[in-house]
Every structure is written in structure tokens, then in C-alpha cells.
Amino acid sequence: DAKTTQPPSMDCAEGRAANLPCNHSTISGNEYVYWYRQIHSQGPQYIIHGLKNNETNEMASLIITEDRKSSTLILPHATLRDTAVYYCIVRGTGANSKLTFGKGITLSVRP
Amino acid sequence: GAVVSQHPSRVICKSGTSVKIECRSLDFQATTMFWYRQFPKKSLMLMATSNEGSKATYEQGVEKDKFLINHASLTLSTLTVTSAHPEDSSFYICSARGLGRDQETQYFGPGTRLLVL
Numbered sequence: 001d002a003k004t005t006q007p008p009s010m011d012c013a014e015g016r017a018a019n020l021p022c023n024h025s026t027i028s029g030n031e032y033v034y035w036y037r038q039i040h041s042q043g044p045q046y047i048i049h050g051l052k053n054n055e056t057n058e059m060a061s062l063i064i065t066e067d068r069k070s071s072t073l074i075l076p077h078a079t080l081r082d083t084a085v086y087y088c089i090v091r092g093t094g095a096n097s098k099l100t101f102g103k104g105i106t107l108s109v110r111p
Numbered sequence: 112g113a114v115v116s117q118h119p120s121r122v123i124c125k126s127g128t129s130v131k132i133e134c135r136s137l138d139f140q141a142t143t144m145f146w147y148r149q150f151p152k153k154s155l156m157l158m159a160t161s162n163e164g165s166k167a168t169y170e171q172g173v174e175k176d177k178f179l180i181n182h183a184s185l186t187l188s189t190l191t192v193t194s195a196h197p198e199d200s201s202f203y204i205c206s207a208r209g210l211g212r213d214q215e216t217q218y219f220g221p222g223t224r225l226l227v228l
Contacts, residue, residue: 032215043115043204043219044155087154095162098145099206099217101155 134205
């Protein structure tokens with residue numbers, strides 16, 4: 001599976017949009033981009049995933065560039081409860097595919 | 112999203128004893144389950160992958176005789192840490208994916224914190 005690169009940390013103000021970047025320049029055609037987050041001392045929480053089209057759900061939006069080499073997770077109105085480590089992971093399909101976690105990006109939402 | 116539970120949420124045991132951790136998928140059939148371990152301030156590290164009814168596949172460096180994994184049904188997997196030692200103290204997290212609304216997405220349990228004295 002392709003590796004991803006994320007900045008180590010970022011912060012944003014409560015109520016503002018949080019835009020979390022991810023670089024996955026070696027992604028291959030059948031690999032999906034997944035985003036999870038982990039709030040302190042809890043298991044990771046699934047947020048969203050996509051292949052090449054932009055995706056939106058009740059939690060976030062995922063914007064994938066046309067060349068698929070990078071993506072951005074957007075939390076439209078960040079709250080203090082969104083403070084967490086966010087992981088961008090590239091994963092293929094099939095029974096043997098698995099999620100490999102990097103260091104993620106620590107998002108701090110300030111009041 | 113799908114729900115995955117773990118039991119117990121935390122456990123303290125003496126060195127040399129064995130500890131069993133259960134992982135259940137509550138609203139879908141988990142054809143594949145994963146066990147991760149996380150040390151403080153570190154990221155999750157995959158320990159093993161198991162398919163229902165098959166032997167688990169362990170990642171490099173993970174001792175299969177120490178970390179026994181059983182995936183006997185489509186809703187239950189267990190991880191047994193045998194002869195636990197203080198260095199096995201960690202946060203153990205299971206994950207599952209399978210038949211249901213979204214077969215490709217992995218859902219995670221809340222984790223089990225193990226402390227070996």
C-alpha cells in the first residue's frame with residue numbers, strides 16, 4: 001500500500017473549518033484514501049473514504065485531487081470535541097488489504 | 112457506523128499470567144478481524160490479521176505463541192496474551208470488517224488497556 005505524508009500538527013479556531021492535508025504521491029489506481037481519527041485513549045473512529053471522487057458525509061468532506069496524489073479532509077465547523085489525531089491511510093482492496101497507520105496529524109481546536 | 116466492542120476495557124494482571132481480550136462485531140458479520148497494539152505516544156501497530164475459521168497471519172516480529180488469536184465465529188475474535196510480562200503492557204485495539212453495509216471499511220473497538228505488574 002502507498003505511504004502517506006501528513007504535517008505533524010495544526011490548530012484551528014472553534015467554529016471554523018479545519019482543512020487537513022495529506023500527500024500520497026505513490027498511490028495506485030485501485031487504492032482508496034481512508035481517514036480515521038483517534039481521540040485520546042479511544043479506538044480509532046472511521047470518518048470517510050474515497051477513490052477519486054470527492055465525498056461528503058455527516059462528519060466531513062474529502063477532496064481528492066484529480067491526479068490523486070493528495071487529498072484534504074475538511075471538518076466544516078470544528079468543535080473542541082474534534083481535537084484528535086487524524087490519520088490519512090491509503091489501502092487497496094481485497095481480502096489481504098489492511099490499514100497501516102502512520103503518525104497522523106494532531107489537530108487542536110482552540111476556543 | 113458499525114459497532115465493535117471489546118472486553119474488558121482495562122485489565123491489570125500479575126507477571127506470568129495469561130489475559131484474554133474479546134472483540135465482538137455487534138451489528139455485522141466480521142469476515143476479517145485485526146489486532147493492533149499501541150504504546151504511549153505512538154501510532155497503532157498491526158499485530159495480526161485473522162479470517163473467520165482460519166489461522167491468524169502475524170506481522171513480522173509478533174510472536175504467535177505469545178499472542179494467541181482465535182476467530183471462531185463471524186462475530187467474535189479473542190486475543191490471549193500468554194505469560195504476560197511488564198513489557199506487554201499496552202493498549203490493544205481490535206478492528207473488524209465484513210459482510211454488511213460496507214464490506215471494505217474497517218471499524219475499530221474502543222481498546223483494552225493492559226497493565227502487567
